[in-house]
Amino acid sequence: MSLGNQIATHLPYLRRYARALTGSQEAGDALVRTMLEKVLSDPSGAAALAGGRVPLYRTFSRVWADAQPEDKGASVSGGEHEAGAQLRLGAITPPGRQALLLTTLEDFTLAEAAAILERDVVEVEQLVADAVAGIEREQKTSVLVIEDEPLIAMQLEDLVAGLGHTISATAATRTQAREAVAERMPGLVLADIQLADGSSGLDAVEDILSLGSVPVIFITAYPERLLTGDRPEPTYLVTKPFQEATVRAAISQALFFRSSQPLG
Template sequence: MSLGSQIAGHLPFLRRYARALTGSQASGDAYVREMLEAVLADDSLKAEMAGGRVPLYRAFSKVWSSASGPAATGETDSEHEAGAQARLGAITPPARQALLLTTLEDFSVEEAATILDRSPEEINAMVAAAIADVDREQTTSVLIIEDEPLIAMQLEDLVTGLGHTVSGTAATRTQANAAVAEATPGLVLADIQLADGSSGLDAVEDILGIASMPVIFITAYPERLLTGDRPEPTYLVTKPFQEATVRAAISQALFFGSTRPLG
């Protein structure tokens, strides 16, 4: 398999990671492009890329740490992104990286240590620090849009366990609209394929036409959205999910205060 083919298979998930770090699809993609340009210009980096996902994320981490991308220079594509970047000082960037690598991207502590040039002990300490920082966020109410009852119950338990309240649950687009009419949530967790064949994407667009709040999509088919052909969800969790992954996504969404599900 060619190097390009190897990298292409991992790129959708690297872009998801970059987007979670920056709070923006535009800035995240800009960092990924800068990393790819660096690889093309450096034969030693090309050789490392044959090692799979870990060296790819390691190369990206070097670009991110260099703070040379558009988000670092203050070139942002929206007021939301500018606000998100202003809040980055509230949590140490390496700690955020460690948290996302071991939850959202499902790397082992040892793999995250290699990516960030740290020891496993340092990674564990950084993850603990990141969790402490993001858990200081204000509690909110959560609407759960999910057509599988057991998963909906699991998400309810997770949300309440984090100190949030559940404003409502919905299995269809119609039910979601009705739930928002009764109580406006501060956060939405949404499946994409719903019980009656309706779309969670459409349900969320309806909701955001009424009020602004962060949205986390949960789906068994992330590759259908991570195409680069259109604006993508900022927060996207893959089914079957680990509770730690959803917890990290909730914390990140509240930390950045995203008011759009896409872009």
């Protein structure tokens, strides 16, 4: 397989990682473009990517590190999610966010994450632990679960409750989701794509977002339907069958990058 094809295979997931890391599709894609431009302008750098996902993410990690402001207390521009995140930078460092996402959302081992971040395994393990602790000190919220499989819905409800959040409602169809939001706007939405009556979780989420800004995590067996680059893509996308640690990390990141408005 050519280097271009190798990169293309991993690119949708690198873009997902970049969005989750920055809290913004625009900011994440800009960093990915910067990385690709550097690689394409340096033959030796391009050759270093031939090893697969780890060297690709390591190269991106270096670009991300270079882009971080020296003054971590400086204001952040670019949107409400970035501004909201800046208010919480004292709770979790950028390396902590990287370590957490790499080992959960991207499913790298601790050893692989250490290679990407160019740190030792013990340090990465501590970064993950500190990141989880820092985020879980944040304000709790109410969660709407849009899921038509009862066992998965129950699993998500138990996970959410275990994190200290409350369930505002559980919906199996777009109509039920609309009715739930009419009664109470949640602070976070977990949504499947294919729902019980043939309706779409995407449409249900669009209904919700037309009423107000709320972070959304899509949980689906068909991530390729969303990671196309043809339309705005979700920042938080978890693939079924999922690991609970992955959902937990996605919830933590979504709440970390929420706007500064009070949660529901």
